Amino acid sequence: MTQRRIQILDAAAELIAEKGFIQTSVDDVIARAGLSGKSHFYHYFKSKDALGHEVLARQFDLLGERGLAILRESSLDPIERLQVFIDSVVAMQVERGMKGGSPFGALASDMAEQDEGFRVRIARVFRGWIDEIAGLLSQAEDRLEEGTDPFRLARFIVAALEGATTMARMKRDVSLMHGVASDLKRFVTSHVRGPVTR
Amino acid sequence: MTQRRIQILDAAAELIAEKGFIQTSVDDVIARAGLSGKSHFYHYFKSKDALGHEVLARQFDLLGERGLAILRESSLDPIERLQVFIDSVVAMQVERGMKGGSPFGALASDMAEQDEGFRVRIARVFRGWIDEIAGLLSQAEDRLEEGTDPFRLARFIVAALEGATTMARMKRDVSLMHGVASDLKRFVTSHVRGPVTR
DNA sequence: TGCGGTTTGGACCGACGGGTCCAATATTAG
């Protein structure tokens, strides 16, 4: 049972990343997941919206395992960790060959417009990333330039990554993603006193 | 004739900004624009897609009149002009009460997924902004820190603004927009040698 | 052998949305 659900969730996640939520029909999901018919699908999910919410939640979890794992990798210096994190976001995006939606909200930008519940959920995702990064920066607060607000910096980082992802997707340009990311990393280091490895 | 077209274009632009292109039905546009029926609409536009393309083009023009006007305001110092420009993007977004889509691509993120033609058009919009800003920075190249690439910096600025807009929209948070923008301005000045007014 | 969950397959419904067609009336410019 859980098996099939995951299969469907994965298929839906792919499709949503490729075409957006609205553009993805239940029949599309059925086809991609290799189900036999509508009844089969509705055996596992109450509605298309329910599917959407679960995909979102799951996608966040998956990113959590990967992204947040890096942000919490205590063996690395916090600032360095942040850099690795930024690189990993780029990597995630490049992996999907720029087809897919962003690891962040762009994936679900159309979901947000469709349903207030979706919007709130996406907002929470942003919040999670920002908080995590802000916490990281706070850990290294003594090394930050005076007047640097960890929260603001974190927010800026997430915004820049989000924008980069959206633009890279529109322009189908991998180098854009890399470029903005490396600029962002320099921006981060400019807020750090003293040398930063890497 | 042109009168009514513009009326329709404006109504459509509003709706698309609020709900996205796909979510906006032709009937919605008709209602908002105060037309009498489908035939009336199709008297002016060949199809919904055609409408979409024109809205996009027009939106770009309108932003051109406002945003690019600032970027070309030769009475201001180039760097200062850039700052004013950033502020104006924020202002445009705030004006719409955070409801609306971004001045940039987010407005049409779902358009892009729907139609390859849309995507290309949006990519061109980004391109236009970046080029304009890059040109501006080049004018002040002698005042930029060594190793500062005008094009990259321009790209970064646009990406950050785009990301900020998307996030602000999701979180329904005006202060986010202001915060990221002021951080961005500081980022820009950090690339400038010597003092910058403001 | 029998039971519960799973799978298959398809018919079907109602709503919505894009788009066509048409016929009548208003408006306005030559």
Add this chain to the structure above:
DNA sequence: CTAATATTGGACCCGTCGGTCCAAACCGCA
């Protein structure tokens, strides 16, 4: 005045899509 253009209003077609319902087969397990 008249002809072109704008406007009104609505009926209509068709495809898509979310969702329901049903009946039969398949499956492992006790």
